[in-house]
Amino acid sequence: MAKKTSYPKSDIRVLLLEGVSQNAVDTFREAGYSQIEVHDKSLPEDELKRRIAEAHIIGIRSRTQLTAEMLAEARRLIAIGCFCIGTSQVDLDAAELLGIPVFNAPYSNTRSVAELVVAEAIMLMRGIPQKSAQCHRGGWSKSAAGSHEVRGKTIGIVGYGHIGTQVGLIAEALGMRVVFHDIEAKLSLGNAHAAAGLDDLLAQSDVVTLHVPETPATRDMIGASQIASMRPGAHLINASRGKVVDIDALAGALQSGQLGGAAVDVFPVEPKANGDLFESPLVGLDNVILTPHIGGSTLEAQDNIGLEVAAKLVRYSDNGSTLSAVNFPEVTLPGHEGSLRLLHIHRNVPGMLSRVNEIFSQAGVNIDGQFLRTHPNVGYVVIDVAATDAQAVQLKEQLAAIPGTLRTRSLV
Numbered sequence: 001m002a003k004k005t006s007y008p009k010s011d012i013r014v015l016l017l018e019g020v021s022q023n024a025v026d027t028f029r030e031a032g033y034s035q036i037e038v039h040d041k042s043l044p045e046d047e048l049k050r051r052i053a054e055a056h057i058i059g060i061r062s063r064t065q066l067t068a069e070m071l072a073e074a075r076r077l078i079a080i081g082c083f084c085i086g087t088s089q090v091d092l093d094a095a096e097l098l099g100i101p102v103f104n105a106p107y108s109n110t111r112s113v114a115e116l117v118v119a120e121a122i123m124l125m126r127g128i129p130q131k132s133a134q135c136h137r138g139g140w141s142k143s144a145a146g147s148h149e150v151r152g153k154t155i156g157i158v159g160y161g162h163i164g165t166q167v168g169l170i171a172e173a174l175g176m177r178v179v180f181h182d183i184e185a186k187l188s189l190g191n192a193h194a195a196a197g198l199d200d201l202l203a204q205s206d207v208v209t210l211h212v213p214e215t216p217a218t219r220d221m222i223g224a225s226q227i228a229s230m231r232p233g234a235h236l237i238n239a240s241r242g243k244v245v246d247i248d249a250l251a252g253a254l255q256s257g258q259l260g261g262a263a264v265d266v267f268p269v270e271p272k273a274n275g276d277l278f279e280s281p282l283v284g285l286d287n288v289i290l291t292p293h294i295g296g297s298t299l300e301a302q303d304n305i306g307l308e309v310a311a312k313l314v315r316y317s318d319n320g321s322t323l324s325a326v327n328f329p330e331v332t333l334p335g336h337e338g339s340l341r342l343l344h345i346h347r348n349v350p351g352m353l354s355r356v357n358e359i360f361s362q363a364g365v366n367i368d369g370q371f372l373r374t375h376p377n378v379g380y381v382v383i384d385v386a387a388t389d390a391q392a393v394q395l396k397e398q399l400a401a402i403p404g405t406l407r408t409r410s411l412v
């Protein structure tokens with residue numbers, strides 16, 4: 001009998017890195033996938049190149065860099081799962097042009113980051129990092145000098161998205177005044193209000209917290225001149241991405257006392273694995289809370305992320321749905337029981353759909369359903385047909401031969 005599916009489930013290799021939750025493994029197993037390789041850290045570049053060449057599905061967190069060069073090795077890869085929120089570690093455009101959708105978990109660790117940030121705001125405003133460091137060294141300095149309640153103080157949130165809004169709501173419940181800055185117009189939650197701009201926010205905040213993604217526009221968005229616009233003795237929290245802050249400028253401002261303190265969870269360069277040496281100009285500064293990129297690292301968040309991203313990957317692999325892909329035309333698909341489903345991912349050039357349909361009309365095969373979405377560069381069309389096994393193989397080959405085709409798959 002001719003082979004009807006591009007990849008029967010038993011042949012699909014799933015590679016999960018960076019200690020992705022067991023929930024993800026269970027989700028794949030329950031869906032009938034058996035070839036699941038799990039690593040508790042990211043892989044060195046050479047090894048990753050070898051492993052990714054064999055994988056059909058890869059799951060990573062924030063450490064694994066999937067550059068265009070790395071993706072060029074991924075000849076069999078059909079989908080990428082970022083088991084986190086940020087996706088800047090993946091070259092999303094390169095993945096799209098290879099016909100590979102990328103999925104993430106846009107909300108599952110939001111609350112974990114927000115709770116940590118608000119706790120850090122309290123710690124910083126009480127001078128706890130310095131006081132704790134002194135006690136650890138045998139010192140004792142009981143004093144109220146420089147210690148403040150957060151009640152009535154202003155928290156400035158840069159990036160009022162999922163995390164930023166949660167921080168705002170929790171901070172307001174503690175009696176803080178909340179101002180925010182975002183490049184998009186945002187609905188203010190509670191009594192929060194939009195600052196006139198970044199400088200305005202910096203000038204009125206006792207604590208500034210960053211919740212923007214890493215983009216060309218946010219790189220070094222907090223440098224020496226922005227720090228100079230902050231209130232003398234104010235505090236900075238960064239649990240977004242390391243490259244958003246000029247870390248040398250921050251270290252200078254903390255040493256000089258221009259800033260009162262900082263809490264930093266993310267760094268321009270982070271160790272690849274637990275146990276690797278961590279180096280930063282902030283090391284040794286008593287007024288800084290340093291954490292090893294654990295904003296989203298709670299058991300609750302990791303369990304939810306494992307379920308959410310694995311379910312999206314399974315759904316795409318089994319059914320073709322790309323709902324909530326971050327780089328790809330989004331198609332929500334019904335089940336296709338009884339039909340052959342063909343997926344055709346192509347460069348978005350004029351005339352592609354008519355070439356696709358021509359193949360079915362010439363083969364005398366009726367189309368039961370068709371779904372199309374396009375992005376500026378890439379189009380994704382899904383065609384459900386009643387076809388014999390022999391027709392299925394031929395149709396897929398013909399679709400693959402259309403110039404501009406990036407990838408085809410067939411699902412039964």
Ligand SMILES: NC(=O)C1=CN([C@@H]2O[C@H](COP(=O)(O)OP(=O)(O)OC[C@H]3O[C@@H](n4cnc5c(N)ncnc54)[C@H](O)[C@@H]3O)[C@@H](O)[C@H]2O)C=CC1
Nearest residue numbers: 085086159160161162163182183211212213239240295296
């Ligand atoms: N430390 C950790 O473990 C974690 C860190 N993160 C980081 O936090 C970031 C934010 O996460 P979410 O709130 O879920 O993202 P989100 O996409 O919901 O919100 C980001 C907000 O930033 C705004 N923004 C983008 N560029 C901006 C600019 N140049 N200036 C001002 N605002 C700008 C956007 O309009 C959006 O409202 C993620 O991209 C990720 O890098 C996320 C989870 C865990």
Ligand SMILES: O=C(O)C(=O)COP(=O)(O)O
Nearest residue numbers: 061062063084085086296
């Ligand atoms: O969700 C994110 O963007 C994070 O930064 C968390 O990354 P992690 O999964 O802890 O490597």
